[in-house]
Amino acid sequence: MNPYRRRVQxxxxxxxxxxxxxNYLHFMEEARIDFMNQLGFPYARMEAMDVFSPVKxxxxxxxxPCTFDDELEIAVTVKSFNEVVLVIGYEMxxxxxxxxxxxxxxEHCFLNREGHFVRLRRALPEFYxxxxxxxx
Numbered sequence: 157m158n159p160y161r162r163r164v165q166x167x168x169x170x171x172x173x174x175x176x177x178x179n180y181l182h183f184m185e186e187a188r189i190d191f192m193n194q195l196g197f198p199y200a201r202m203e204a205m206d207v208f209s210p211v212k213x214x215x216x217x218x219x220x221p222c223t224f225d226d227e228l229e230i231a232v233t234v235k236s237f238n239e240v241v242l243v244i245g246y247e248m249x250x251x252x253x254x255x256x257x258x259x260x261x262x263e264h265c266f267l268n269r270e271g272h273f274v275r276l277r278r279a280l281p282e283f284y285x286x287x288x289x290x291x292x
Contacts, residue, residue: 160187187230213263234290
């Protein structure tokens with residue numbers, strides 16, 4: 157999988173010129189959507205098939221600040237997947253310094269429109285197989 161790249165925008169920084177911590181969550185979401193597109197399963201397609209993947213937990217370890225116009229490379233990996241819960245890892249690197257900006261994980265479940273759990277093996281078997289292949 158190719159890492160997701162994005163440039164920090166001025167509006168994403170605080171008065172000290174540092175990227176505001178809440179923006180890292182947006183960066184993670186952008187990278188996750190890109191990851192799903194690369195897998196061939198765009199999130200919009202999942203929603204059209206009545207499968208939604210809300211975030212159930214987040215963990216972010218901020219290691220090094222980044223500032224306006226820094227380019228981030230975000231590597232996305234599958235940490236674990238048990239058909240009901242998917243844990244995704246993120247490693248954000250500043251391409252200018254080579255330093256790790258943050259390491260994070262997000263946990264997701266899969267629900268239908270009514271809020272009932274969806275088993276991907278039945279609902280999206282191709283996506284299920286791709287995720288299983290990417291598990292460590």
